[in-house]
Every structure is written in structure tokens, then in C-alpha cells.
Amino acid sequence: MTCNVVVLISGSGSNLQALIDSQQPDNPMRIVAVISNRADAYGLERAKTAGIATRVLSHRDYSDREAFDGALVEAIDACQPDLVVLAGFMRILTPGFVRHYQGRLLNIHPSLLPRHKGLDTHRRALEAGDREHGCSVHFVTEELDGGPVAIQASILIGAGDDLDSLANRVHEQEHRIYPLAVRWFAEGRLRLAEQGAMLDGHLLPASGYCFTN
Structure with missing residues (x-):
């Protein structure tokens, strides 16, 4: 059974690349989307090269941390992930965000x-x-x-x-x-x-x- 994963990044995405490379036929993990809070994050290019859907959600477009995290939850949940992986995501997450993904959030x-x-x-x-x-x-x-x-x-x-x-x-x-x-x-x-x-x-x-x- 496939385990759908959403990866959150802010930078070069070297850990993202390691995760992409691990997607072998005997591994049930599949990255369904990569989301970044920075449009210039090189990890987005790594994802596109691998044929993985990407999205940019800039924290600067939101009034506060709670508003950004609320929008981030919507973007993640639209992908119906079983696991959310932080791979150099340089944001301190709100308690509400963390509780929403309790037991399904790795860093x-x-x-x-x-x-x-x-x-x-x-x-x-x-x-x-x-x-x-x-x-x-x-x-x-x-x-x-x-x-x-x-x-x-x-x-x-x-x-x-x-x-x-x-x-x-x-x-x-x-x-x-x-x-x-x-x-x-x-x-x-x-x-x-x-x-x-x-x-x-x-x-x-x-x-x-x-x-x-």
C-alpha cells in the first residue's frame, strides 16, 4: 500500500533529493508534492526534474504565522498525505499546525x-x-x-x-x-x-x- 508524502522545503533540498532517490519499487513511500515558502528554493527544481508537483506559498503574503499555517494546511491536505516531511523548512510551526499532523510529521x-x-x-x-x-x-x-x-x-x-x-x-x-x-x-x-x-x-x-x- 502506497504512503503518500508531502515534503516542505525552504532551500536547496539536498535531503529532498535523498528522499527522491529512495523511491524504489520496493519502497511504499511516494512523494506527491513539494511545497516551499520561497520561490527561489532550488529544491523546487529537484522536484520538477523528478516529475513531482510543486507549489510556492510565501509566508510574506500572510498577515501572521497563524494565517500562513492555515493556508499551508489547506495546501497540504489537498494532497491527502499520509506523512508530512520537513526537509529544511525554515519556519517555526504554530501549535495548531503541529496538532493537526500529530504523529504524521517528521523533521x-x-x-x-x-x-x-x-x-x-x-x-x-x-x-x-x-x-x-x-x-x-x-x-x-x-x-x-x-x-x-x-x-x-x-x-x-x-x-x-x-x-x-x-x-x-x-x-x-x-x-x-x-x-x-x-x-x-x-x-x-x-x-x-x-x-x-x-x-x-x-x-x-x-x-x-x-x-x-
Whole structure:
């Protein structure tokens, strides 16, 4: 059974590309639309190249966050998705939006949550002297970057790592684990329960399913 996915983007769409590339015959996930709040987002071109429907909904055209999110809900629901995926969507979502898609909304964050919530995570990891860094796929809740984690990938920070090298290494892991998490959801293996993220009927630990590199 096909799992229809809507992807929200704001930028280049490298994680979107990883999701597009994962659409193989044995994968029930299908991206039915890509929506961006920025008309110049390169991810829109990636979607068009793959034959995926696109739409631009600029937040600047709305009076406030609630009005924009209301219009965004209408645009998403018109596609009848089973899952909504945030792939570099640079908007803080309203509680009403998050509640509307509870259990059907995934995000990827470039840190080992709950460490380094928010922005500029690679710099913060370096400045904190962290030995490990990485990325996390999590269900979205009303708490910013605070929803239950489904899967993480960690890397060791080397003595020669700088901001660019660390970001590139984390991006590689993002492109690995995001398609996997979305596939798990599409296959019915991953879901959000009252007590947290569950995989194959088992409650995942707070750090989710972990890959160490």
C-alpha cells in the first residue's frame, strides 16, 4: 500500500533529493508534492526534474504565522498525505499546525538531540568541544526540536574538523537516515505512541535507533 508524502522545503533540498532517490519499487513511500515558502528554493527544481508537483506559498503574503499555517494546511491536505516531511523548512510551526499532523510529521535536525536544539548546531558542537556530533530524525511536537526521536546517526569529531567539514559529514548522515525513517513509517514500522516513538511495536529509547560511524 502506497504512503503518500508531502515534503516542505525552504532551500536547496539536498535531503529532498535523498528522499527522491529512495523511491524504489520496493519502497511504499511516494512523494506527491513539494511545497516551499520561497520561490527561489532550488529544491523546487529537484522536484520538477523528478516529475513531482510543486507549489510556492510565501509566508510574506500572510498577515501572521497563524494565517500562513492555515493556508499551508489547506495546501497540504489537498494532497491527502499520509506523512508530512520537513526537509529544511525554515519556519517555526504554530501549535495548531503541529496538532493537526500529530504523529504524521517528521523533521531532521543537525545535532544529537536533545543536545544543541535550534540553529548553528555545527559551530556550537565545535565550540563546546563535543567529541560526537550528528543528526536526528524526530516526530514534531509543539516543543521546538523536542519531539520523540526515531533515529540518530553519530560521528566522531576529528581534530582536523572545521565548520565546513563537520557540516558535510553530518549531511552525509542526514541523507542516510532520513529516507530510512520515512521508509519505516511508510511500511507501518515506525509510529508515534503516547509514550514515545515506537519501531516494530517496541518503544525506542530517548535517543531513538542509533547508528555510530
